Amino acid sequence: MTATITLPFLPIYLVDFFGSTLMIIMSAVAFYYARRLLRLEPKNFLWTFFFWLTMTVMALAVSRSLWHLLRYLFILGGLNSAWRALSPYSGSINSITFCVAAATVFYYHNTEKVVATVQRDAESLRRAHVELAAAHAALHQLNLTLEERVEKRASELRLSEEKFRGFFEGSKDMIYFCDAAGRFCDINESGLRLLGVERREDLVGQALAEFFLDQARGAQYLALLAADGHVKDFEAEFVGREEGSLYLMITASTITDRAGAIQGCQGIAKDLTHFKKMMEQLVHSEKMTSVGQLAAGVAHEINTPLGIILGYAQLLEEDFAEQTEVHETLRIIEKQAKICRRIVADLLNFSRQTQEHNKLPGDLNQSLEEVLAIVNHTLNMDHIFVHRCLAENLPKTCFDNERLRQVFVNLLANAHHAIGSEGIIGVWSRWHEEIGQIEIVIGDSGTGIPPEQLGRIFDPFYTTKGVGKGTGLGLSVSFGIIKDHNGRIEVKSPPQEPELAALDIHTTFHVFLPLIAADQK
Numbered sequence: 001m002t003a004t005i006t007l008p009f010l011p012i013y014l015v016d017f018f019g020s021t022l023m024i025i026m027s028a029v030a031f032y033y034a035r036r037l038l039r040l041e042p043k044n045f046l047w048t049f050f051f052w053l054t055m056t057v058m059a060l061a062v063s064r065s066l067w068h069l070l071r072y073l074f075i076l077g078g079l080n081s082a083w084r085a086l087s088p089y090s091g092s093i094n095s096i097t098f099c100v101a102a103a104t105v106f107y108y109h110n111t112e113k114v115v116a117t118v119q120r121d122a123e124s125l126r127r128a129h130v131e132l133a134a135a136h137a138a139l140h141q142l143n144l145t146l147e148e149r150v151e152k153r154a155s156e157l158r159l160s161e162e163k164f165r166g167f168f169e170g171s172k173d174m175i176y177f178c179d180a181a182g183r184f185c186d187i188n189e190s191g192l193r194l195l196g197v198e199r200r201e202d203l204v205g206q207a208l209a210e211f212f213l214d215q216a217r218g219a220q221y222l223a224l225l226a227a228d229g230h231v232k233d234f235e236a237e238f239v240g241r242e243e244g245s246l247y248l249m250i251t252a253s254t255i256t257d258r259a260g261a262i263q264g265c266q267g268i269a270k271d272l273t274h275f276k277k278m279m280e281q282l283v284h285s286e287k288m289t290s291v292g293q294l295a296a297g298v299a300h301e302i303n304t305p306l307g308i309i310l311g312y313a314q315l316l317e318e319d320f321a322e323q324t325e326v327h328e329t330l331r332i333i334e335k336q337a338k339i340c341r342r343i344v345a346d347l348l349n350f351s352r353q354t355q356e357h358n359k360l361p362g363d364l365n366q367s368l369e370e371v372l373a374i375v376n377h378t379l380n381m382d383h384i385f386v387h388r389c390l391a392e393n394l395p396k397t398c399f400d401n402e403r404l405r406q407v408f409v410n411l412l413a414n415a416h417h418a419i420g421s422e423g424i425i426g427v428w429s430r431w432h433e434e435i436g437q438i439e440i441v442i443g444d445s446g447t448g449i450p451p452e453q454l455g456r457i458f459d460p461f462y463t464t465k466g467v468g469k470g471t472g473l474g475l476s477v478s479f480g481i482i483k484d485h486n487g488r489i490e491v492k493s494p495p496q497e498p499e500l501a502a503l504d505i506h507t508t509f510h511v512f513l514p515l516i517a518a519d520q521k
Contacts, residue, residue, distance in 0.1 A: 020065030027058035046117065060097040174248065174269040177255075180262055182207050182222060194246060194271055195238070213237040213245075221250065225265060229254045235272065247272040303344050310337040359398045359485075359516070364438060365390045365429055367401055371408040372427065375416070382421040387503060390429045394438060398516040399485055407478040411442040411509050414475070418446025418507060426505055436515050437487075443500055443508035449493040457491060487513040 031054040037047040168175055174191030178184055184203050195211060197203045212218030217236045224231045230253040238246040252267025313333040320327040379386060415425045428441040457475055482489045493507040500508060
């Protein structure tokens with residue numbers, strides 16, 4: 001029986017034919033785009049689901065549409081029997097492709113996970129976009145203010161450096177930096193002056209420990225710094241200025257890196273030299289005061305019986321003829337009693353150093369000339385030359401002439417004793433306008449004073465002369481007289497001035513007296 005296509009069914013057949021063709025084309029296009037998405041992100045769960053779903057849908061569309069198209073072709077070709085033979089296969093293939101599509105959907109049944117993944121990805125993208133926008137805005141603002149910030153930071157660094165440099169260079173204390181080996185890296189001008197170094201380059205690279213007068217003290221400083229990381233109020237005597245000892249009090253700390261390794265140290269050293277001298281003078285002054293009080297008491301107690309002994313000795317001398325043994329013995333008693341009386345007189349003078357005396361305006365140069373005239377003959381006998389260098393512009397001041405002459409006589413007598421014979425004694429007078437003081441210098445070319453004796457020469461009863469040649473009160477009395485004139489007396493052995501060294505002067509006594517007007521005495 002031949003099948004014919006009647007006109008009423010023709011539109012249906014055409015729609016079925018072209019719809020099947022369009023289904024194949026659209027499913028292929030969907031599969032193509034799903035495959036491209038999967039290639040872009042192979043691990044994306046959603047794109048994988050779309051790929052397998054579009055593939056099964058395309059298989060179903062091809063299976064169903066292809067059999068529809070074959071059906072029309074067989075029927076239009078008059079091959080009904082062939083179609084009836086193939087139609088069961090069409091249904092089977094359609095069923096299989098439908099089951100595969102259903103299995104694919106069932107396999108990816110958990111769409112909540114897909115949605116959650118999509119939402120998380122979308123949220124991550126949104127946050128990344130917000131952060132990127134904020135970073136972009138911050139970067140834009142930074143670019144706008146970068147030059148201003150750099151200039152502000154540079155200004156702050158310059159100000160900080162200026163503050164540090166001002167403190168470093170303006171400090172009157174020694175500020176220094178050392179490397180890990182204890183060698184100087186930098187030091188301020190005050191430190192250079194204290195250590196007696198002119199240029200910083202001459203000091204950089206030298207070890208700080210070399211400037212300690214006592215090397216054991218320097219080793220102790222380094223040990224404490226290494227052990228504790230700092231030292232505080234560490235006092236030591238240094239090799240420094242030419243005018244004498246240099247006492248410094250050091251406070252220092254180590255400089256370490258992030259790992260704690262010592263890279264160097266930094267420290268401040270305060271000059272205690274003047275303080276030390278003032279303390280020594282204060283202690284000496286207190287000691288002199290105590291000894292003076294004791295001497296006054298002893299002198300008064302001895303003076304009475306001594307006068308009696310001397311009086312009776314003189315009376316007894318009148319009872320015996322001269323040249324007799326008894327008379328000579330009495331003369332020895334009288335002589336020794338007079339020596340004792342002179343010692344007692346020195347003791348009384350020593351104890352009365354703070355009492356008021358007759359201070360009148362006068363010329364110190366004239367007083368020196370008078371004393372030199374007295375001792376000149378004795379010095380010439382021992383071939384001792386006196387070098388005079390008296391300032392012509394020396395101003396007049398108020399002083400007790402008799403007592404200062406006693407000081408000058410004591411100093412010249414000590415110089416004579418230090419030389420013995422054949423030497424030189426120098427006498428200088430100077431006016432220091434900047435400090436308002438007159439300086440009298442008396443030096444000698446003797447053997448000098450050992451360092452261990454320099455601190456004791458002004459002590460009462462201390463003497464290096466032989467028995468019967470000195471009482472040890474001369475310098476003590478002189479010290480008190482100068483102190484009573486608001487002055488001071490210093491000794492240097494050897495002196496540092498080139499003028500004195502050129503004359504072979506080994507010891508100098510420096511007397512400083514303030515300028516006192518008549519209405520201030």
